[in-house]
Amino acid sequence: MEIREQILTKATAYRDYTAQTLSEMVKIPSYSSQEEAVCKMIAKACEDAGFDEVRIDGLGSVVARIGKGPKKIAFDAHIDTVEVGDPSQWKFDPFCGLIQDGLVHGRGASDQKGGAASMITAGRILKDLGYDGAYTVYFTFTVMEEDCDGMCWKYLIEEEHLKPDFVVSTEPTSCRLYRGHRGRMEIVAKLKGVSAHGSAPERGVSAAYKASRAALAMEKLNEALQPDDDHFLGKGTIVVSQMDVKGPSQCAVPDQAMLYLDRRLTWGENAELAISQVKKYMAEATGDNEEQIEVYMPQYTKRGYKNADYGQELYFPTWKIDESHPLVQAGVSAYKDLYGKQPVVDKWTFSTNCVATTGRHKIPAIGFGPGDENQAHAPNEITRIDDLEICAAFYAMLVYALDGKK
Structure with missing residues (x-):
């Protein structure tokens, strides 16, 4: 069976697992600097999925690894959320994690724990397939983004010296391929x-x-x-x-x-x-x-849940990469191989952690994530389980596309 078929089969088999993982994340409130409980849940999920290494950095982000190749790619999801806002505008408990009618409901379902859940499933798929190619694959579940986007990656790069060759943000893109946004x-x-x-x-x-x-x-x-x-x-x-x-x-x-x-x-x-x-x-x-x-x-400047003080000026540089860039083209190829059609290539309206990885540190990045931008910070937040499945398959396939082993 080809890699493509194996990945699609696995993503479908893990569909309920991915939705349940997201549901469990949503049930744990995780406002900026208060992410400890959800980080512990995510770390355990990565360990249970067989990741090669799982650790928590000095600021509080979960860093999970698969493989040991000379090149590095990082898939990133921030796992903090904004607050609920006016509770009367919600039709359901914001932290219910309800799975119903093909949707996962609750604060953070789209922005952006959905991407985190798909990342865990993608890692599980890579382990099932025995990936041992040219890439060390990092999955970062990062903190304090809602308060100061990119600071978590400024910390990872400048303090922990993790500087990948490529980054994939899993912020919501409606399963479109994004290659930039305003700063x-x-x-x-x-x-x-x-x-x-x-x-x-x-x-x-x-x-x-x-x-x-x-x-x-x-x-x-x-x-x-x-x-x-x-x-x-x-x-x-x-x-x-x-x-x-x-x-x-x-x-x-x-x-x-x-x-x-x-x-x-x-x-x-x-x-x-x-x-x-x-x-x-x-x-x-x-x-x-x-x-x-x-x-x-x-x-x-803010103290995170690990009692580490860290900060930066509130400046988040603009970034984009050309549509002809090898990372964009690998994303197009991976999507086309999986689904037999070209992805929509576009950009975000809002800002992401790529302001640090790409705007500040010039690491090429793309975005591909479950859920819709208009769900971010809105009451009655939801994401589609279909999107979770698509993204889990895409993340795994992208690694093989970059490796030239499709």
Whole structure:
């Protein structure tokens, strides 16, 4: 029996196993920095599936390995989730893990424990087939992505010195093959006014009015941003996500204002450019000199469940790889061999851990994952069991495609 047929047969045989694995993950709440219980469950699942090595890194991510070849590929899934939000918007318990009507229900089913479940099954398939080719295959189940995407991989590369040749993100792609996404950064802008008694506002300079004009300037900047040259990633964006105004009292002209900005970066845009644009547009709107407006990237630092403090600036570089890249072509070949048709090749709207592996460290990456982007962070989250089966087969097949042993 050909490798293709063996992989498809195994993925179908393990269909219920994959769905049940996902269900068990969903039942364990795992907000960022609180992933210990689900990491222990995943580590045991990998051990039970026969992985060659299973360990937990210094930040708390599970790193599982199959094979010992000279080349390295890593399949990545973050296993933390956002919180539930308004419970009244959920039609079922967010942590029920219900398997029904071909779906797995619950927080994280698509974003992105579904990818993690398919990875475990793919590893089991590779072990069943006795894979011993040119690749060491890593499966990383990473922490704290929802708080700071890519930081877990910054840690793996820079502190644990795990730098694979290729990376596959298993974030939801609706079983499409993705080869890039916009980057992002968070920006703080601070404006100053002059306080005065509220009964005589003409004596002061209102930071609130400055902030309002600055916010409208960001709307203008957003409209002016341009797409990348080949229109693959699309235009950058900027949005004011928070505003805060302060003064000496409730009865005073406020003298301090803060705007928090979410900036999405297309190809060719970087942090220096984005900060200079904010200063320019705000200065024109408020009448301040650019030097009077403080604009900077904040830092993120948080203690994970292993009591390790780690952080970085909130900058997540844009990335893409060409459709002709060998990794993309191996993905196309693997999918076509399995399913007899070309995959849709596209990009994510949101950001992933590839901002670190590829944006920061230039490791070629693709994305292929179960579930849909629009399920991410939404109430009543679900993923299709069909997708889980497809992805488990694809991950295993990709290793053989790269190895030239299809």
